[in-house]
Amino acid sequence: MRPEDRERIQVEVTQRVVARYVEMSMNQPEGFMQTVVNDTVYHEMRRLDRATHNRKAKHTIGYYQDVRHKLLSGSDADQRRLLEGMARRFVAEVVGNFDERVYRLSTTMIPTGLGVLLNAMSPKRLLSLDHFRSSLANQISIQGATSQVRGLLDRGTLVVVPTHSSNLDSIILGYAVYLMGIPPLVYGAGLNLFTNPLVSFFMRNLGAYRVDRYKTAPVYKEVLKEYATCASEMGYHQLFFPGGTRSRSGQVEQRLKKGLMGTSLRAFIANHIADKARPNIYIVPCTLSYKLVLEAETLIGDHLSESGKARFIIDDDEFSRPKRLLNFFSNLLSLNDEIIVRFGQPMDVFGNPVDERGESLDPQGRPLDARTYISRDGVPYFDDQRDMEYTNELSHSIAGAYLRENVLMNTNVVARALFTLLRRANPGVDLYRLMHTGGRSSSFTMAELHTETEHLLTALKKLPVRPQLTALLQRGDIQEIVNDALTHFSIYHTQPAATRRGDHVFHQDRKLLYYYSNRLEGYDLPSVDR
Amino acid sequence: MPENVGVIGSGSWGTTIAKILGENGHQVLLWTRRQELCDEINATRENASYLPGAKLAPGVMATTDLPRICETCRLIVMVVPSHGFRAVAHEIGGYLDGEHVLVHATKGIEQESFKRMSEILREETPVRKIGVLSGPNLARELADRKPSGTLVASHYDEVITRAQQALQSEYFRVYAGHDVVGAEIGGTFKNIVALAAGVVDGLKLGDNTKALLMTRGINEMARFGSAMGAKVLTFGGMAGFGDMMATCASSFSRNHQVGERLARGETLEEILEAMKMVAEGVKATRAVRTFTEGRGFSLPIVDAVYEVLYEGAPVPAAISKLMTLATGDEFRGLVL
Secondary structure: OOHHHHHHHHHHHHHHHHHHHHHHHHOOOOOHHHHHHHHHHHHHHHHHHHOOOOHHHHHHHHHHHHHHHHHHHOOHHHHHHHHHHHHHHHHHHHHHOOOHHHHHHHHHHHHHHHHHHHHHHOOOOOOOHHHHHHHHHHHEEEEEOHHHHHHHOOOOEEEEEEOOOOOHHHHHHHHHHHHOOOOOOEOEEEHHHHOOHHHHHHHHHHOOEEEOOOOOOHHHHHHHHHHHHHHHHOOOOEEOOOOOOOOOOOOOOOOOOHHHHHHHHHHHHHHHHOOOOOOOEEEEEEEEEOOOOOOHHHHHHHHHOOOOOOOOOOOOOHHHOHHHHHHHHHHHHHOOOOEEEEEOOOEOOOOOEEOOOOOEEOOOOOEEOHHHHHEEOOEEOOOHHHHHHHHHHHHHHHHHHHHHHOEEOHHHHHHHHHHHHHHHHOOOOOHHHHHHHOOOOOEEEHHHHHHHHHHHHHHHHHOOOOOEEOHHHHHOOHHHHHHHHHHHHHHOOOOOOEEEEOOEEEEOOHHHHHHHHHHHOOOOOOOOOO | OOOEEEEEOOOHHHHHHHHHHHHOOOEEEEEOOOHHHHHHHHHHOOOOOOOOOOOOOOOEEEEOOHHHHHHHOOEEEEOOOHHHHHHHHHHHHOOOOOOOEEEEOOOOEOOOOOOEHHHHHHHHOOOOEEEEEEOOOOHHHHHOOOOEEEEEEEOOHHHHHHHHHHHOEOOEEEEEEOOHHHHHHHHHHHHHHHHHHHHHHHOOOOHHHHHHHHHHHHHHHHHHHHHOOOOHHHHHOHHHHHHHHHHHHOOOOHHHHHHHHHHOOOOHHHHHHHOOOOOHHHHHHHHHHHHHOOOOOOOHHHHHHHHHHHOOOOHHHHHHHHHOOOOOOOOOOOOO
């Protein structure tokens, strides 16, 4: 971020957050502001209670004790000042982690950083830096509306909204964007991405600002939203994951978080009210697809854990274990696997597709003036209820794009086929029990698996709303598809999802099979029982 | 505050809506497809073939010019029969933009796709601010200024407010809701029950029978509707219970009339040939039946009406089939 913008955004965000609360307090009973301040102190104190007490934490505790003390005797104006003080602290923290030099360097650093990391971990130094850089570039396959996305760079602000299955997503996407010649994207990376010191080295270089997901105070969340809004208004292209967190089940996200998504619309309206020259915000749906997912075991384990034990924040998974990372990458490189980054057709903030020139199109492909959505008699205005509905509609459009742009790997299709065989062989057995016990038969014949895979491929190709297929799946050589998937299932995970012995295939880690097969959820496929 | 309001569709209900809007002081453009009807309305201030005897206020003007309506009016009410709905929506779509507010008052569902009218508007036009008007609104009675109520449902508060402001009058109460699916399903489904109610009246079976039919009809409506995403409570309101009461009681209702003639032993072809206006219930029965087949629904009234209409089942047989079904918990399958 340009230095002058950095100062501006700091002031602007603080002011807007305070103004928003002042506005809210108009329609609330007396004492609202006091409650907001108190609530923020409460959330922060609770967080600090659980955190390790270093010097910084002690200092922060002192600060909040002071706020609480002053609140007791404060006037209305004092309360507002206290809120402003707390908001400013939050903003400073968010903006403070945005290092301009690092921002500029970030993308060129990624491959180097990864290479250094892997070399440091690899005892035999198998991978040379250059080799790693070139092979990573070769292994990221960028597909879809890339030229349109590039063309829109100068016509408005991009907001890239990818599916999220791994902590590697932001690194891969950052690199993909660099390869496409798109400037670095501003995005808020969770603190938990920084837990591994080696990883944190290049996460810091890539990440534009840090988001502390342990901070639960509503004021903090307002700060983050307002920061994203302001950055959009200033023309900084952004990245955020609308699923909010990595997909636990392996499904392509269909329920999206509205909070951050709403910031694009707010920026769009603010741009029009301010009569900006380039007011448009373009939403770019994007999918990331892997044959194997680094954190699959942890994610599906969390998804299937007893209710109440699932976690929103996971910070002790494969991503934080250097050995697993190394293992993952060396397999990726040795098998020459592609990671597919696919861009869908960009849309406006209302979910309408936009054309090459960035003009919105109506459902019939007719040109449309997007400004009319936010205007009455041509005058743009904010309307919280309306804007919430617009955001709902946008998230529907993004979810729809995910289903169309999702690239299925053979691992997904074969896992689904095998899981289907398993379900069919155990009619009426509860899913959880089946996963736990494995049901009646521990194996199926390869012929059965081939037939089921073929059926599934045929069904997939006939769907009205269907996913993309990799080249391997398109070629349709069933033997090759199945063999390659089984190879993958046996190389990286702690326990193979399935293994072949002779002319039989044995299901082993059924949770993993379920995880990989879930990538086919959301489509109108025939039911398991046929 | 008076504004320009467009009404697309000049059947009895469309003309009535235009009349109410005109009496409320709005400048109304009423679309007719045929030039002769347009000229007749403008010359006589009356739509004699669809709503005889109802004088329109001077602010109501008929026109065949769709682009002009879209250009002049930001608030537009669509009252086109369900089978012609998509074509008209597609046509106006090109003249509309994000500022427009579209409220439809069509009770029915698209045959092949089973799409609701608001879904068609969403697909064919760029408009987001979409609402539905549905309630016990027999055009004739409203045209005679007899007190009535209705529901306007939309996800957008602005749509609700604007429709309320435009339509509310000394004899018309417009209630607000957010359950678009419920309002649309209610308006569609009640026509099926009204057909059956017509049969009951035609056979002079009495009030107990009709109450039984309507109560079980609401039950089917609510079970079907909630499976489609509606809120069960909506069916206890204007667009559910209210609309069904009026339609099942009134001999004005076209659906009711179809039922009465069925009771007399006429076939569907004969009835449709004799009727000038569309009976939405005839289409709705087939649409709901086609959609629900094989999807695990239990809708005995819909099935009975379908069998009489389309499979030539004799009315007494259909009734006795209904009466011999197993009973059970009255609200089985319903979750409030």
